[in-house]
Amino acid sequence: MSRQPYDKPTILKHATGLANKFGRGPSRKSLERIDGVKVTELIERFGSPLFVFSEHRLRQKYREAYRAFSLRYPKVQFSWSYKTNYLDAVCRIFHQEGAWAEVVSEIEYEMARRLGIPGEHILFNGPYKPEPALRTAIAEGSKLHLDHYEELYTVERLAREAGRVVPVSIRINMDTGIHPRWDRFGFNLDNGEALDAIRRLHAGGHLVLEGIHSHIGTFVLDPEAYGRAAAKMAELALTVRRETGMVVKYLDVGGGFASRSTLHSQYAPGADGSPPIDDYAEAITSALLGAGFPQNEMPTLMLETGRALIDDAGFMVTRVVGNKRLANGTRALIVDAGVNVLFTSFWYRHDVLPVLDRGGMLEETVIYGPLCMNIDVVRPSVLLPPLEAGDALVIRPVGAYNLTQSMQFIRLRPAAILIGENQEVDVVRRAEVLDDLKGPELLPARLAP
């Protein structure tokens, strides 16, 4: 008698509860290749865990976003949000596509300069810009976005010392009808603080307003919130024009568009629930076009889109380390990539796909990372087929923030590779070695082993 194909013996107790109103049954999905390259070959060559980025998806997303806005509005400029992912290779791809740089610290500023971005194409944001960094930014003509009064006074002093008039922008915050309302960055518009700050910088005589910036939140699922923000910013710009004569050259609506990722609190998958980029573009550009700017004074629309451009282009390749059955009967998997390299697992329900599905019953599974820490949970529950130690999984989308927020906590950080548009594979960040972690330390001689 010929033997039948094998799958793990499994028994699942049926649970009764609320039905999924979307009627979505369990679906079997696996992912053998990323952009045509076999995942198992990537693991053989570069090890596991492994960050994988798709150049094709990065460029495609950028072009989709640029097209969505530039078709609707005549003057559009994207700036790549370095903090979302500042791998040189990633930044260069966006710069090749035409994006400027948006930085929030002096080291990000240096990164952009090292990649050949001139100062005038750098938007310098953030609540803390040390004075030396401000001096450099002023000297190199970068777009300074003032966050608070102390920064305004400092820049004004530096301008006075330099004997010149320095163009600046201010960051504002406002009620756009969403919660949480971000009011910790910039000057509040609704209580008049923003206009007061503009009057103050105008009165000083050493600063001139060239832009207004806002960033209303993160993973904002309501495009109309951006429409309301753009309308308020436009109204402020027109008020400034009337009161001071200063012409605001650009309005920067920041970032925060949702990607196709799924928040833990979302019922439907992000791929179904997140608005397309065109909805954001329509809301923002409609508000600007209807604001009443004179034809020859239409401000440039600046965008600092990060997550929505890169999240889908990033994958984490990981391997199963072990299987477990928890005391309450829940199936658990331990994998070699945890929250140390998947920080966004705390907020997002990432897809977890086996590279090879050998069949067998799907079962709700908790996925733990490799850290000896109770918080190291990659997915509290995901339907997966039986898997063996050594089997590979792909976790997506993880392109945004996971690499820049990754930690050398207990484990070293893995390599990152880029798959090119012709399926060429390049290491863009090597796997760390112990000296990368211990190199900066100094051991007093009296403590030497």
Place this chain on the structure above:
Amino acid sequence: MYEHLALSDNGFLFDTRSGATYSLSRTGTFLLRELMRGTHPSDLAARLTDAFEVDLPAAARDCEQFLFRVKDLALLDEASDDDDDDPGSPRAAEPFGGVR
């Protein structure tokens, strides 16, 4: 000791005592059916390798885990828990390395 269990060929299990229902994979159905026929747990791995494309060490490991799960779900007659000679008792599965 399995009279309270009704197992269909396609892996649907009804526990008439508790009212609970279960789904089993093909191999899970095979193993539970063997147990219900009176196969001794120590023979399960060999039966599994006869019927399916799996080697003995992997089959033994999977049988051990499956038996533990069956026990954990309280599908076995409670009286069998203390009866090491009962072929349905996971405790009798020591050849797989023990389940306690």
